[in-house]
Amino acid sequence: MAVVRAKHDRSEPVREAIRLSATKLFEENGFEATGIRDIAREAAVNPAIVLRHFGSKENLFLETMDSSSAMRSIIEGPLEGLGARVVGLIVPGRQKGLEILGATVRASSKPDIRRRLHESIAASLIEPLIDRIDAPDGELRAHLFAAQLLGLMTAFAVYDDEYLLEAPLDGIIALYGDSLQALVTGN
Amino acid sequence: MAVVRAKHDRSEPVREAIRLSATKLFEENGFEATGIRDIAREAAVNPAIVLRHFGSKENLFLETMDSSSAMRSIIEGPLEGLGARVVGLIVPGRQKGLEILGATVRASSKPDIRRRLHESIAASLIEPLIDRIDAPDGELRAHLFAAQLLGLMTAFAVYDDEYLLEAPLDGIIALYGDSLQALVTGN
DNA sequence: GAGGTTTGTAAACGATGTTTGAAAAGTAAA
DNA sequence: TTTACTTTTCAAACATCGTTTACAAACCTC
Numbered sequence: 001m002a003v004v005r006a007k008h009d010r011s012e013p014v015r016e017a018i019r020l021s022a023t024k025l026f027e028e029n030g031f032e033a034t035g036i037r038d039i040a041r042e043a044a045v046n047p048a049i050v051l052r053h054f055g056s057k058e059n060l061f062l063e064t065m066d067s068s069s070a071m072r073s074i075i076e077g078p079l080e081g082l083g084a085r086v087v088g089l090i091v092p093g094r095q096k097g098l099e100i101l102g103a104t105v106r107a108s109s110k111p112d113i114r115r116r117l118h119e120s121i122a123a124s125l126i127e128p129l130i131d132r133i134d135a136p137d138g139e140l141r142a143h144l145f146a147a148q149l150l151g152l153m154t155a156f157a158v159y160d161d162e163y164l165l166e167a168p169l170d171g172i173i174a175l176y177g178d179s180l181q182a183l184v185t186g187n
Numbered sequence: 188m189a190v191v192r193a194k195h196d197r198s199e200p201v202r203e204a205i206r207l208s209a210t211k212l213f214e215e216n217g218f219e220a221t222g223i224r225d226i227a228r229e230a231a232v233n234p235a236i237v238l239r240h241f242g243s244k245e246n247l248f249l250e251t252m253d254s255s256s257a258m259r260s261i262i263e264g265p266l267e268g269l270g271a272r273v274v275g276l277i278v279p280g281r282q283k284g285l286e287i288l289g290a291t292v293r294a295s296s297k298p299d300i301r302r303r304l305h306e307s308i309a310a311s312l313i314e315p316l317i318d319r320i321d322a323p324d325g326e327l328r329a330h331l332f333a334a335q336l337l338g339l340m341t342a343f344a345v346y347d348d349e350y351l352l353e354a355p356l357d358g359i360i361a362l363y364g365d366s367l368q369a370l371v372t373g374n
Numbered sequence: 375g376a377g378g379t380t381t382g383t384a385a386a387c388g389a390t391g392t393t394t395g396a397a398a399a400g401t402a403a404a
Numbered sequence: 405t406t407t408a409c410t411t412t413t414c415a416a417a418c419a420t421c422g423t424t425t426a427c428a429a430a431c432c433t434c
Contacts, residue, residue, distance in 0.1 A: 010400075011412065032219075032296040036391060046414050051392065053412095105345055106296045109219040118346045137358060143342070143351050144363050150346075151338020155330070158292060159305045159337075164330050171324060176331050179366035197431075198381065223422060233383055238423065240381095245422095 015053050017043040023064045027099045031061055031107035058110050065104055068120040070097025074149075075125060079132055083181030084173045090152055091169055102157030121146055135186040145183045152176060202240050204230040210251045214286045218248055218294035245297055252291055255307040257284025261336075262312060266319055270368025271360045277339055278356055289344030308333055322373045332370045339363060 021042035025034040036057055040047040054060040074089050074097070075082065090098070108114040129142040155161040164172070208229035212221040223244050227234040241247040261276050261284070262269065277285070295301040316329040342348040351359070 014412085030296050035389085037389095047391095048393085048415080049413060057391065105292060108345060109217050109293045114346070118348075121346050121348075137362070139350065140354055140358050141362060143348055143354070144339075144359065147338045147342040147348065147351065148335050148363070148366075149338070150341055151334040151336070152331075154337055154341055155334040158295060159301070159308050161305075161308075161330055161334065163326065164334065167327055167330070171327050172331065175324070175328060175370060176335070179335075179369065182366065183362060201381085222420085224420095235384080235423085235425095236382060243422080 068124040071124040083177040087177040255311040258311040270364040274364040
């Protein structure tokens with residue numbers, strides 16, 4: 001009785017298995033250290049069909065490693081207390097978005113990946129803030145907020161500042177979250 | 188007339204030519220997009236002798252792309268006005284150190300390069316600050332100062348925030364330099 | 375000038391992302 | 405069911421990369 005739209009989705013399970021393996025391996029080992037043949041083996045599939053379905057390794061990375069939703073969710077909620085809240089979201093568990101961000105930054109030699117990184121930050125972090133900041137220089141403030149936030153993310157995800165990783169959260173909030181907050185609501 | 192120490196420096200001119208070409212190409216195109224054969228061609232030299240003299244492409248990168256001296260010089264001078272000063276040094280000309288930092292960040296898939304990045308930040312940025320900050324939580328403040336500073340650097344060197352690039356310097360100093368300053372001298 | 379070390383070269387090696395042709399499996403119409 | 409056509413799979417080959425190797429040339433030392 002009417003299989004729902006089996007139009008040309010015959011390969012969808014394979015594609016999904018590949019996406020799953022790619023996500024796992026890219027997150028664990030990054031773009032460069034993850035080979036097409038590794039992904040194929042993990043998905044129990046022939047290396048060539050990874051490329052038949054996704055075109056290129058770079059494109060597969062773009063389809064699986066997307067940090068924009070994580071970024072957007074980070075700045076959700078009221079502007080009051082945003083500084084402390086984002087710091088709290090970033091610091092403790094090294095949430096998933098951080099791994100993706102780190103992998104994306106390290107893969108940004110590839111122009112398309114660099115473009116994606118730029119777009120994610122602009123569309124999911126900066127632009128949503130611009131509309132909400134009610135202060136002179138709102139646009140500048142949004143850009144600087146993003147820069148400062150990414151500074152902390154970078155400390156965790158690209159050079160690993162183990163001191164910051166083990167530092168008490170309230171200290172970081174008091175010193176870093178407050179100046180983030182000052183950017184977003186006037187001084 | 189005593190040639191000075193021609194001990195085993197017969198190959199030094201070649202090594203220097205290779206270093207020069209490597210520096211230029213790594214800075215322009217990054218680690219991954221620069222091939223051993225490109226460097227060799229630019230230096231008018233056989234590809235194999237690049238590796239004979241430097242061991243590996245990664246090692247050549249480490250010998251030529253070092254951002255620690257640029258970092259150390261950035262935080263020189265009195266603590267008063269440091270926040271505004273570092274922002275002024277970073278923003279305008281996209282000084283050379285920024286290109287090197289960007290290339291290093293993007294090459295940090297390689298464990299040795301990631302380690303170098305970490306060491307440069309720790310030894311040339313954080314540690315010199317710790318000794319000079321005269322406030323409670325001095326160590327935490329130094330680490331957060333580095334994180335925030337690298338946030339701005341990242342905005343210029345890894346995702347290219349063209350808005351910040353063209354923003355007036357005094358606006359950035361007022362909003363970003365001041366909170367950097369607050370980290371380094373109490374609130 | 376002979377012996378030994380350093381420096382240069384061409385060719386090959388192994389691994390990578392990717393392409394290619396043909397076989398296999400599926401789909402649809404007769 | 406048979407036929408024709410499309411989609412999916414696979415093994416093999418390809419181009420490029422960093423690197424190694426084996427050998428020749430240049431140099432230094434005695």
